[in-house]
Amino acid sequence: MTTTTYKHIIEVKELVKKFGSFVANDRLTFHVERGEIFGFLGANGAGKTTTIRILCGLSYPTSGEIQVAGHDVYREREKIKQKIGYMSQKFSLYEDLSLTENIRLYAGIYRLNRNQINEREEQLLERLKLSHIKNRLIRDIPLGWKQKLAFSVAIFHKPAIVFLDEPTGGVDPVTRRQFWEMIHDATIEGITVFVTTHYMDEAEYCDRVSIMVEGRIEALDTPQALKKEYHSKSMNDVFLKLARK
Amino acid sequence: MKRFFGFVKKEFQHIFRDVRTLVILFVLPVVMIVLFGYVVTNEIKDVKVGIWDRSRDQASAQAIQKIFSSGYFIPAGTLDHEEEIETLFRSGKAKVVVVFEENFEKNLERENRATIKLITDASDANSAQLAQTYLQGVLVGYFRSMNQDVHIPWEVDIKSRMFYNEEMKGVYMFVPGLMALILMLISALMTSVTITREKEFGTMELLLASPLKPREIILGKVTPYVLLSFVNAMTIILLGILVFDVPVVGSFLMLMLECMLYIILALSLGVLISTIAKTQQIAMVISLLGLLLPTILLSGFIFPIDNMPPILQWFSTLMPARWFIVILKNIMLKGTGFSFIWKETLILMGMTLFFILAAVKRFNIRLE
Numbered sequence: 001m002t003t004t005t006y007k008h009i010i011e012v013k014e015l016v017k018k019f020g021s022f023v024a025n026d027r028l029t030f031h032v033e034r035g036e037i038f039g040f041l042g043a044n045g046a047g048k049t050t051t052i053r054i055l056c057g058l059s060y061p062t063s064g065e066i067q068v069a070g071h072d073v074y075r076e077r078e079k080i081k082q083k084i085g086y087m088s089q090k091f092s093l094y095e096d097l098s099l100t101e102n103i104r105l106y107a108g109i110y111r112l113n114r115n116q117i118n119e120r121e122e123q124l125l126e127r128l129k130l131s132h133i134k135n136r137l138i139r140d141i142p143l144g145w146k147q148k149l150a151f152s153v154a155i156f157h158k159p160a161i162v163f164l165d166e167p168t169g170g171v172d173p174v175t176r177r178q179f180w181e182m183i184h185d186a187t188i189e190g191i192t193v194f195v196t197t198h199y200m201d202e203a204e205y206c207d208r209v210s211i212m213v214e215g216r217i218e219a220l221d222t223p224q225a226l227k228k229e230y231h232s233k234s235m236n237d238v239f240l241k242l243a244r245k
Numbered sequence: 246m247k248r249f250f251g252f253v254k255k256e257f258q259h260i261f262r263d264v265r266t267l268v269i270l271f272v273l274p275v276v277m278i279v280l281f282g283y284v285v286t287n288e289i290k291d292v293k294v295g296i297w298d299r300s301r302d303q304a305s306a307q308a309i310q311k312i313f314s315s316g317y318f319i320p321a322g323t324l325d326h327e328e329e330i331e332t333l334f335r336s337g338k339a340k341v342v343v344v345f346e347e348n349f350e351k352n353l354e355r356e357n358r359a360t361i362k363l364i365t366d367a368s369d370a371n372s373a374q375l376a377q378t379y380l381q382g383v384l385v386g387y388f389r390s391m392n393q394d395v396h397i398p399w400e401v402d403i404k405s406r407m408f409y410n411e412e413m414k415g416v417y418m419f420v421p422g423l424m425a426l427i428l429m430l431i432s433a434l435m436t437s438v439t440i441t442r443e444k445e446f447g448t449m450e451l452l453l454a455s456p457l458k459p460r461e462i463i464l465g466k467v468t469p470y471v472l473l474s475f476v477n478a479m480t481i482i483l484l485g486i487l488v489f490d491v492p493v494v495g496s497f498l499m500l501m502l503e504c505m506l507y508i509i510l511a512l513s514l515g516v517l518i519s520t521i522a523k524t525q526q527i528a529m530v531i532s533l534l535g536l537l538l539p540t541i542l543l544s545g546f547i548f549p550i551d552n553m554p555p556i557l558q559w560f561s562t563l564m565p566a567r568w569f570i571v572i573l574k575n576i577m578l579k580g581t582g583f584s585f586i587w588k589e590t591l592i593l594m595g596m597t598l599f600f601i602l603a604a605v606k607r608f609n610i611r612l613e
């Protein structure tokens with residue numbers, strides 16, 4: 001990892017995003033520490049995806065000061081894009097390309113050289129135990145494998161931070177569990193993980209979580225601290241108490 | 246550049262792995278051109294012919310007998326007045342009326358020349374043209390054979406007149422029109438669909454979050470279609486030449502350049518559509534209803550522009566295909582130089598620029 005001067009990998013101050021008169025993000029202020037798993041929680045329509053799109057440079061904020069990996073989201077989007085990985089709600093792999101072709105396409109987009117690609121591709125397929133089907137088309141492999149592969153592709157270029165927008169939608173509990181193990185492994189490699197979800201059990205795996213209700217951040221702390229503060233046994237209870245407030 | 250080519254390669258993989266895309270790209274144009282070609286140039290049969298014999302002599306009687314023994318025509322009655330022509334056409338009882346002038350035989354013998362008029366209902370322009378050509382052939386052949394050994398042959402002057410579509414505009418060659426149509430279909434439809442597919446599957450988000458610049462993404466997606474559409478244009482021209490004897494009289498290089506311009510125009514239109522449409526279905530509907538139908542109806546491909554009401558004539562000036570067809574006809578059929586088509590070329594360039602600018606603007610709005 002290169003040495004950098006910024007303090008927090010994501011620094012957000014007073015972020016506001018309006019669509020016409022609708023306020024999707026209402027004066028959000030938070031930061032993300034380097035190397036942590038930051039859970040960005042909220043009900044559907046709470047404004048999570050809006051925020052993640054702004055942080056990834058897919059959309060401009062209405063106002064606020066936002067820095068990602070030390071770069072300003074207004075002026076340095078190109079630099080931010082070099083340093084982030086992104087996995088969206090929908091599958092971000094091409095169904096009519098094979099595993100290898102998908103990997104190589106993204107590796108090429110991030111300008112990895114041939115040796116890096118070969119080496120990392122082999123490691124990746126080995127780790128996921130998918131080497132024997134690397135030439136199969138994505139549409140022919142099960143959902144859970146696709147998701148794991150999509151995540152591996154999103155961090156293939158070793159980004160400083162990876163944004164996961166509801167990555168575990170529609171997968172079985174076992175695969176979700178394995179998926180979170182992969183997320184954890186990524187942080188060991190020094191990658192910061194910013195993840196949105198509405199599965200509250202997954203919030204327990206995060207280092208810190210923020211809970212968004214109607215465009216505002218209502219709570220932000222470690223899962224343990226939040227449970228204590230709201231006198232709850234699980235993150236699910238915390239969430240329900242906040243949402244009903 | 247390497248990154249860009251990797252992206253283009255992926256687009257080719259999409260195309261060559263999708264049977265439907267391949268069919269639209271390579272089978273459809275050939276089928277359309279062959280079908281159209283044969284429908285349009287097919288032989289005629291049982292055309293109803295009315296006779297107005299103002300002479301009623303032996304020569305005219307023989308000529309009439311010759312017409313109906315040829316096998317292409319069937320009698321639709323005889324007439325006595327000019328007004329009856331209109332009545333026959335309107336009721337659909339006859340497609341052609343043959344008029345022998347008064348004193349037909351006398352004129353032939355005394356002056357060695359006489360006149361037959363062929364009046365055709367050209368509301369169905371293609372068959373009208375064919376029927377007329379066949380009738381002429383039959384009559385000319387007959388009179389020639391009659392006086393082979395005479396020193397000065399009889400001359401029969403055959404005058405043709407088309408009702409409803411006097412000059413047969415817009416029909417005599419279908420290849421330019423079909424080419425404008427097919428290139429529009431492939432370029433605009435396919436690009437708009439392929440770009441909206443990325444949006445629908447969520448891969449567009451990923452590409453936009455990557456270091457690829459939006460213009461690289463769009464160019465990467467469009468490049469394969471530029472090449473394939475160009476191959477298509479050449480296939481159509483070649484089929485026209487080989488199968489239907491449609492000539493390319495003018496400069497082939499100029500023809501290729503104009504095709505390229507039109508392809509780029511259609512592609513930028515496709516990109517513009519993709520910025521409006523959220524799903525592949527919507528993109529398809531916009532392309533088919535918003536582009537194909539007007540192209541068929543208003544470009545002068547099938548219906549002559551001069552016969553349209555003024556408001557539709559005005560609309561037709563907005564159809565890129567209208568100008569492209571003029572260009573194609575000039576180069577392919579008339580062999581004229583650039584000085585005759587610079588105006589149309591300029592219009593197409595202007596339209597292309599407009600579509601590109603509009604697409605870029607829409608694209609930026611979408612990103613907010």
